[in-house]
Amino acid sequence: MxxxxxxxxxxxxxxxxxxxxxxxxxxxxxxxxxxxxxxxxxxxxxxxxxxxxxxxxxxxxxxxxxxxxxxxxxxxxxxxxxxxxxxxxxxxxxxxxxxxxxxxxxxxxxxxSEEDRMKWRGELEEFMVLEKENKKKKDQMARFQKMTAMVADFSKKFPKIWEDSKESAFENTSSIAIVGGSEIAVTKDQYGVASLSVFFDTEDDAKMAEKLMEELVLIIEENVEKGYKQGNDMDAEYTGSMRKKYQFEGEKFAETAKKPTVAIGVLKNKKGVKVVVTEPVFGH
Incomplete structure (x- = not known):
């Protein structure tokens, strides 16, 4: 079973x-x-x-x-x-x-009798305490199952997103479906550089968001190539006004600008994890 x-x-x-x-x-x-x-x-x-x-x-x-x-x-x-x-x-x-x-x-x-009433109340109150604890455990299990599905699917889909980012080919992945992922969008900055973002809702559960981020970070680190370094990127949208950013460190700016970047963090006002993959500045 x-x-x-x-x-x-x-x-x-x-x-x-x-x-x-x-x-x-x-x-x-x-x-x-x-x-x-x-x-x-x-x-x-x-x-x-x-x-x-x-x-x-x-x-x-x-x-x-x-x-x-x-x-x-x-x-x-x-x-x-x-x-x-x-x-x-x-x-x-x-x-x-x-x-x-x-x-x-x-x-x-x-x-x-008052004695029987008290006994009846006591038994029901004890039962409710146990039931509420059981409900808490069921909710935790449901969240665990949800997070496991998110991580498993992200591990399958991220390599494709990452490879498309190198070729400035987000049109191939903009309609991708990721378990637990919502608000998937491709946007361009003022210079025409495209970014694909996806939000993973953790139902306002801060601990779940932190744990999910840890798991997604491991997948990202498995896929970025040698030469990429993890740094911190200031952004008020995220908890602590900070998100992790993986960027290629070339000897020259031109080398760095020819590589995509990926950033990840827990949002501040809407508990969940947001991943943003940005295509190279040069070559898009």
Whole structure:
């Protein structure tokens, strides 16, 4: 079984646990909330079918609808409102159930002891802590998978971009597709020198941006030829107002000007990595 399949199985298992916990929390509220006039009617008309629907619910939208139906009916007969849930996921739904329990006065839950309430809240809060940690790990794994795909594809595409830059042939690569790369553009300066730039979005994750840059730098360094040196290029667009720049160091300016350059850095205002390849000043 490969790693990706295993990750998907674990994620599905975690999601199922959260859904079951949300259902159980809702059924516990329904079990203990009490108002004589309401409960008498509820048991005769809705209870069995409603509880079955909760147990069979497969989405947070269904759970919201079922809770809101119950809450509205309870309010109509008891004048006590539990409000309506607009949760977008199971954790938000459980948090709302805890909120409902918090405003459910003893008169509306006479058979629910404070000790049992505290135990119920404690178990749900502990579950939510674990779920939030699991979500954090899933997000980290998703970012890792995304970054791995970016690096793998850049390692395939950069050699072609680099070779085309030597021949001032960005028209061959201006439409290139790079996994994770966006805002690919070819621009020319006032002297007609063309540059191809590509932006890699890291979802405002500064650490991911730094790690991605490290990986892309290794690929760049594998492809630039002997004689290229890495320096720092001042640019306010980048974090620390600095980006790395790889430029050929010839004995004469003419030698340097006949070679392309490549610069890379983490953007300041939009976390992500930007790579800019510029064709030779002479020979374009």
């Amino acid at each position: 490969n790693r990706l399949v295993l990750i998907l199985i674990v994620m599905l298992g975690v999601n199922a646990m959260a859904q079951e916990a949300a259902k159980k929390a809702l059924l516990t509220i329904e079990e203990h909330a009490y108002f004589k006039k309401f409960n008498k009617k509820w048991k005769k008309t809705k209870e069995v079918d409603w509880e079955k629907s909760v147990q069979e619910a497969e989405s947070i939208e269904e759970l919201n609808k079922l809770f809101n139906e119950y809450s509205d009916l309870f309010a109509q007969t008891s004048s006590f409102s539990m409000g309506n849930s607009t949760a977008t996921n199971e954790i938000e739904f459980i948090e709302y159930m805890i909120k409902v329990e918090g405003v459910l006065a003893n008169d509306f839950a006479p058979d629910w």
